[in-house]
Amino acid sequence: MAQNIERVEAIMTAAPVIAVLIVNDPKKAVPMAEALVRGGIPGIEITLRTPNALDCIKAVADNVEGALVGAGTVLNHQQYEASVKAGSTFVVSPGATDNLIAAAEDFPQAPLLPGAGTASEVMKLLEAGYERLKFFPAVPAGGTPMLKGLSSPLAAAKFCPTGGINLGNARDFLALPNVLCVGGSWIADAKAIESEDWAGIEKRACEAAALTV
Structure with missing residues (x-):
């Protein structure tokens, strides 16, 4: 079963940035997500x-209207299934394996955005019917020059670069023809979540939502 490109692309184009978060307290996850949505990052x-x-x-899926919540760092079928049961609308992985692709076929309601960092990895995913990909780790893997190099020979692939992205370089990535959005943790980092800096998170979300090229 090929990737549900329409559904994945709707998530990727909802805003210029997908917030990538490390959070452990469900009671903090809800106001954090509310701040992101208010700032224009669903x-x-x-x-x-x-x-x-x-x-x-689950807390965000159940309580935050307008949030498009997904699971990241998903590595296997068990995690994929648990993520879907928790309410994930999409799933993101740092790379791709045959088992993970098989898991995605079992849960089409939560499409997979698989990671790739080389031309060969992109080619394999294109062969499997996956055209919307995560470019990871974006900066260590070659950054904008690498993505520019991929854009012509592998034109069908469109990316969400993640890894080393911040407000200062996000626009450079977004200017590329094969980039639909970027993923970043700077909007709501661990320190901001722990200190419950919801106003700061909302402010950075507004800045991220306003990124244009």
């Missing part, structure tokens, strides 16, 4: 890097 990727990440996804 795409919220909660990474499975904390013990309570799934509970945070």
Whole structure:
């Protein structure tokens, strides 16, 4: 089963940035997500890097109107299934394996945005019917020059670069023809979440939502 490109692209184009988050407290996840949505960033990727990440996804899915919440750092079928049960509307992975692609076929309601960092990885995903990809880790993997190099020979692939993206360089990535959005953690980093700086998160979300090229 090929990727549901229409559904994935709707998430990728909802705003210039998808917020990539590490959060462990469901009680903080809700006001955090509300601040992001108020600021114009509905795409919220909660990474499975904390013990309570799934509970945070469920809290946002159940309580935050307008949020497009997904799970990040998904590595296998078990995590994929748990993410969908928690309420994820999309799933993001740092790379791609045959098992993960198979998991995505089992849960079409939550399409996969798989990671790729080389031309060969992109080609393999294109062969599997995946045209909307995460470019990861974006800056270490070659940044904008690498994406420019991929744009002509692999024109069908459109990306969400993630890894090393910030307010200062996001516009450079967004200017590329094969970039639909970027993923970034600067909008709501761990310090801001821990200190409950919802006003600061909303302010940075507004700045991110206003990024244009």
